[in-house]
Amino acid sequence: DTGVSQDPRHKITKRGQNVTFRCDPISEHNRLYWYRQTLGQGPEFLTYFQNEAQLEKSRLLSDRFSAERPKGSFSTLEIQRTEQGDSAMYLCASSLSGTGYAGEQYFGPGTRLTVT
Amino acid sequence: LAKTTQPISMDSYEGQEVNITCSHNNIATNDYITWYQQFPSQGPRFIIQGYKTKVTNEVASLFIPADRKSSTLSLPRVSLSDTAVYYCLVGVLFYEKLTFGTGTRLTIIP
Numbered sequence: 001d002t003g004v005s006q007d008p009r010h011k012i013t014k015r016g017q018n019v020t021f022r023c024d025p026i027s028e029h030n031r032l033y034w035y036r037q038t039l040g041q042g043p044e045f046l047t048y049f050q051n052e053a054q055l056e057k058s059r060l061l062s063d064r065f066s067a068e069r070p071k072g073s074f075s076t077l078e079i080q081r082t083e084q085g086d087s088a089m090y091l092c093a094s095s096l097s098g099t100g101y102a103g104e105q106y107f108g109p110g111t112r113l114t115v116t
Numbered sequence: 117l118a119k120t121t122q123p124i125s126m127d128s129y130e131g132q133e134v135n136i137t138c139s140h141n142n143i144a145t146n147d148y149i150t151w152y153q154q155f156p157s158q159g160p161r162f163i164i165q166g167y168k169t170k171v172t173n174e175v176a177s178l179f180i181p182a183d184r185k186s187s188t189l190s191l192p193r194v195s196l197s198d199t200a201v202y203y204c205l206v207g208v209l210f211y212e213k214l215t216f217g218t219g220t221r222l223t224i225i226p
Contacts (some may be wrong), residue, residue: 033213035214041218042203042216042219043159045214058213091160093214101150101162101165107158107159107160109158110158112157
């Protein structure tokens with residue numbers, strides 16, 4: 001257990017429905033990242049926050065995706081009008097900038113989304 | 117970002133030392149080399165990071181030659197629990213996004 005939690009762990013939804021995932025990072029971490037991982041591939045970066053500010057978004061994050069981190073604590077990732085291609089593991093990670101290794105992020109267990 | 121190349125898969129017997137090599141020919145001067153481990157149905161876990169020569173921690177060693185165009189992750193005396201996917205990442209700076217490749221699937225045989 002890294003201290004990063006994600007909820008739910010599994011989500012099955014029908015195409016066209018909206019889904020929302022939550023991530024609770026390690027409490028003192030100011031950076032929070034979202035990644036998506038499909039079978040047989042490494043995680044792909046989606047977006048990241050420093051405190052409550054969203055600093056970068058990948059081109060993978062289409063208009064149907066939105067992420068928030070109110071008050072710089074937990075974060076939510078919402079997917080609107082889900083498509084079968086959205087089926088993947090959604091991973092959240094956190095880090096504390098300025099300390100430890102620059103490349104060390106703490107990942108949660110992920111939320112596995114299945115769109116039927 | 118520097119592109120990395122590593123074997124798709126490797127098998128090894130329990131108790132052996134396992135070396136996974138990663139090529140990164142166009143690594144930049146400021147790039148660090150980082151390795152992550154991922155077990156099935158879990159998020160990746162940071163293993164080790166280095167810039168040059170050798171780095172060792174309680175889990176692994178990382179060997180980086182002088183030209184830094186490759187690196188080798190060494191796992192001493194592996195056990196079945198080391199079966200996982202291992203990712204080599206290059207270009208990690210300033211606590212920003214990580215760029216993963218497809219990794220090396222390591223299978224430990226009893």
